[in-house]
Amino acid sequence: RMQNLALDLVAYAQGVPFFHAGSEILRSKSLDRDSYDSGDWFNALDWTYRDNNWGHGLPLKDKNGSNWELMAQLLANPALQPSPEDMQFTLAHFETALQIRRSSPLFRLRTAGQVIRQVTFLNTGPQQIPGLIVMHLEDDPQARLDPEYDHIFVLFNAGPEEAVFSLPAASAMESLTLHPLLAAGPDPRARQAAFDPETQTFRIPGRTTAVFVHANRAAVFSPPLNENERCPTVTAAMAEPYRPPRGWGWLVGGALLLGALIVWHSRRK
Template identity: 40%
Template sequence: MTRGDEIGYEPGRPAGYAAQPDEALNYVDAHDNETLYDALAYKLPTDTDPEQRARAHLLALGVATLGQNPVLWHAGVDLLRSKSLDRNSYDSGDWFNLFDVTGADHGFGRGLPQAGDNRAAWGIAGPLLADPALRPGGALVRSVHERALDLLRLRASSRLFRLGSAANIADKVSFPASGTWAQRPGVILMLLDDSRGVPVDPDAAALLVVANALPWSVHQPLPPAVGNGWELHPIQARGADPVVRRARVDDGAAAIAGRTLAVFRRPRG
């Protein structure tokens, strides 16, 4: 459910839409918990450069956004929002929960979060919060915001990302490389095939999502069931991420940069 500073986003539903009791939500950070930026501050190697941190951030957000359930974005996730590593900010007040909608103050390094659920991590959190390399500049924050908007545009562009029933999902969604010779560790290959069941997209015969969580580029082989005729989705081809614009499907493989999610489209006709 949506509450606090969470936003449930679903094209065609009212702003502030709250999921029904039997409906799951996709999310990577929510409510009082660590923000996505803070979780990655703990998990990524400390020498990961800011752009690569941003790419990991957007990749995680993209996997949730292009899933089939309604997606919940924690307010500020598109601005690399931080609560200075606070894992439970319910009683932390405005000092840690402040959300600057301009992105000028993204929140990292406001000090050690209060003891509560955080004391055990102070020894790790202190050096991280003092590291100036973990405070993204305004240009990067603005860039992440624009790239995050492209994820919303992708989701809104096709009912294939919002099939709405378990039967439609079973008909149209598959992971054709899983459990086969083609599977590359760290890479997700998801096929949304509108030739199965009742068609829902007047423009795309199918969509292919390739998510590469590895820090290096890969050539992900495409099993024969994936077929041919793929082009980079127009939203990404003209979008804010120059790296994803280089993604290609050639000679039976998808070429995609590290920490990148690309969507390919097979046009009708």
């Protein structure tokens, strides 16, 4: 569940998400902290979901030797070996998270200004609940991006027990529902997450990510940028004409001259 929550932190973040290959099927590398030179014995990915390379031996000494004693105990513990069902559950969870991310452009804001204005974090300050992140995504009423939702709340509960969080008065919502993809998803514990509009309170099971949405009732909708419209950062980067690196002209000219000399010399023979 902690692996799934870690994947969620990336899946629901702004920007381009980067996932390490195999993290969606509990890839382990037998605890190798740097498997660049470890070969397939530690790096292989099993697409039959029968083995995640746990307990294949101690990883290379170079980067891992100082932790071999601890690693040996962990790698020999059969309780830490995930089952094929565990691997397939994580894969299904990962696919659901990607579908939820794709369901709203609010997860994919295009500029820094949009992120600053439309992404806020609650549960902050000295009275915050430890282990709980509460993220609020809000559509811009003057330039709407999402035709379905104008508010999205994502709550990451890394603690082992249920977390109870009440919205402050300034963020009060008349209603919030669990995202339909999550409500129909593979995780029964996530389906237990709830929001009470009377008390403005969320209840999130332990080690669970929950996504709540508020329906967009606005009539005006501005669609997100299509594929033919460039991202502002790309447009700015291409504002000046391309200039090839210095020295390439001499190199190309020299190559042509050398070729001409070779042809001339061969004809003289």
